[in-house]
Amino acid sequence: MDIIESGNNAAALGVLRAKAQVIAAYPITPQTPLTEKLSEFVAAGEMQAEYIPVESEHSAMAVCIAASSTGARAFTATSANGLLYMHEQVCWAAGARLPLVMCVVNRGLGAPWTVWNDHQDSMTQRDTGWIQLYCNDHQQIIDTTIKAFHLAETVSIPVMVCFDGYLLSHTYMPFDLPEQDVVDEFLPSFKPAVYLDPKKPVSLNTVTMPESRLNIHGQQAGGYMEIRNSFQQDLRASLDCWQATDERYQKLTGRGGNPFIESYRTDDADTVAVALGSLSYQLRDVIDSLRAEGLKVGVASLGIYRPFPDDAVRQAFKNVKRLLVFEKALSLGYEGPLCTDLRAALSLMDKAPVIGNRIVGLGGREIETEQLAENLRQFCRADKPATAPSWIGLRDLGA
Amino acid sequence: MIKPLISISEAGPGDAGRTGSWRVMRPILDTAVCIPSKRGKEACFTCWLYCPDGVISRTVPPTIDLEYCKGCGICAEECPAKAIKMVTESGEED
Numbered sequence: 001m002d003i004i005e006s007g008n009n010a011a012a013l014g015v016l017r018a019k020a021q022v023i024a025a026y027p028i029t030p031q032t033p034l035t036e037k038l039s040e041f042v043a044a045g046e047m048q049a050e051y052i053p054v055e056s057e058h059s060a061m062a063v064c065i066a067a068s069s070t071g072a073r074a075f076t077a078t079s080a081n082g083l084l085y086m087h088e089q090v091c092w093a094a095g096a097r098l099p100l101v102m103c104v105v106n107r108g109l110g111a112p113w114t115v116w117n118d119h120q121d122s123m124t125q126r127d128t129g130w131i132q133l134y135c136n137d138h139q140q141i142i143d144t145t146i147k148a149f150h151l152a153e154t155v156s157i158p159v160m161v162c163f164d165g166y167l168l169s170h171t172y173m174p175f176d177l178p179e180q181d182v183v184d185e186f187l188p189s190f191k192p193a194v195y196l197d198p199k200k201p202v203s204l205n206t207v208t209m210p211e212s213r214l215n216i217h218g219q220q221a222g223g224y225m226e227i228r229n230s231f232q233q234d235l236r237a238s239l240d241c242w243q244a245t246d247e248r249y250q251k252l253t254g255r256g257g258n259p260f261i262e263s264y265r266t267d268d269a270d271t272v273a274v275a276l277g278s279l280s281y282q283l284r285d286v287i288d289s290l291r292a293e294g295l296k297v298g299v300a301s302l303g304i305y306r307p308f309p310d311d312a313v314r315q316a317f318k319n320v321k322r323l324l325v326f327e328k329a330l331s332l333g334y335e336g337p338l339c340t341d342l343r344a345a346l347s348l349m350d351k352a353p354v355i356g357n358r359i360v361g362l363g364g365r366e367i368e369t370e371q372l373a374e375n376l377r378q379f380c381r382a383d384k385p386a387t388a389p390s391w392i393g394l395r396d397l398g399a
Numbered sequence: 400m401i402k403p404l405i406s407i408s409e410a411g412p413g414d415a416g417r418t419g420s421w422r423v424m425r426p427i428l429d430t431a432v433c434i435p436s437k438r439g440k441e442a443c444f445t446c447w448l449y450c451p452d453g454v455i456s457r458t459v460p461p462t463i464d465l466e467y468c469k470g471c472g473i474c475a476e477e478c479p480a481k482a483i484k485m486v487t488e489s490g491e492e493d
Binding site: 095096097153154155156157193194201202203204205206207208209213214215216221222226227230231234237241 | 401402403404405408409410411412415416
């Protein structure tokens with residue numbers, strides 16, 4: 001069914017269709033309307049879920065961890081400093097291998113205080129062990145939210161669905177709301193591989209010693225290193241599972257087919273712009289105008305950032321001579337984090353492209369299409385393009 | 400579906416290995432004071448209930464498995480008859 005809704009409501013409708021059983025959240029801009037919508041669904045009896053209002057994001061994640069440990073399908077959403085406040089429990093949920101789904105409505109981090117969009121919040125959670133998916137538009141928000149539950153439950157790893165605050169969360173676009181019977185077929189009810197059962201009491205995620213130990217049955221139990229190694233292997237295997245999830249969804253809805261990288265006019269491109277989220281769609285306009293000038297350019301966005309799709313990246317950029325990575329995030333003291341990952345993955349190729357980095361739109365600074373075009377144009381034309389990160393859109397504060 | 404490898408503990412002695420070597424203080428049960436021992440029938444068992452390592456038996460008299468007892472002293476603290484004393488491993492009273 002085609003509807004017109006906000007990005008936040010697209011995510012809420014995805015959670016409704018996925019039949020989440022426990023929702024715990026704390027309000028924070030720009031995520032708030034998402035969980036408000038879910039509380040409306042629950043209050044109106046449209047959703048058979050326990051909605052638990054909590055006093056902080058740390059508690060929201062703690063409730064989701066507890067719910068998921070009993071086998072319930074649990075969901076939360078947050079942004080920016082709320083996500084940071086949750087961080088300790090975010091790491092725990094991943095290590096505990098709980099199939100949670102969380103929407104992160106991307107917003108810049110304080111200080112200085114900002115409520116507007118960039119990607120610094122989810123980037124700070126890059127190494128927590130969560131799977132991170134990024135959405136470019138409203139259709140991807142609802143589809144990715146539904147698919148995230150399937151992926152999380154397949155691999156027993158929590159999944160973060162990231163989308164741009166305001167630019168997507170508060171704008172309205174038409175998209176297809178998949179019918180309930182389609183989503184039910186895609187995402188049946190599930191029982192996790194391990195969960196708490198009063199009939200068979202166990203303690204989960206108990207203390208490990210530096211060395212592996214015998215359990216009470218005299219069997220060798222995994223120590224910290226074995227458990228983390230197994231987690232890492234399962235995260236790497238999640239790339240194939242994500243592809244399988246995408247194919248399964250595509251069969252039922254007709255949408256998908258680019259689970260790792262979504263490319264636009266890259267087939268014969270010498271230079272490709274790379275970005276996460278809605279910025280990649282803004283860059284399509286830039287690509288069209290530069291193509292009209294005769295430059296062989298394209299744009300690509302990553303649908304999954306962790307686990308990093310390094311094989312797909314090498315395949316996608318094997319014939320590219322130059323890459324320009326536009327980022328709304330910064331590894332402070334170095335460069336954009338996506339740029340670093342791309343440099344590392346592509347350095348293994350025989351003919352690695354020259355990679356440049358542009359920092360844009362921090363704290364919601366307007367990203368002007370003409371500035372993007374001028375940067376990409378100069379990067380294409382330069383004899384030796386600079387590879388150090390430079391910032392777009394800085395204002396001159398005078399002397 | 401991937402079955403994750405996580406750390407799971409079931410109730411019972413020995414889940415963290417032979418933890419008796421961790422012990423600094425050793426519990427000594429005085430059967431002349433202990434309620435079930437004195438009465439010669441099942442009673443009390445507060446020590447059995449409170450032991451976080453499950454190393455005290457629900458028997459008359461209760462026995463403490465020193466292979467796994469970490470010497471935390473909770474049994475001595477909780478015993479209503481004060482029948483359990485904590486002594487150092489060299490045998491001195493604290």
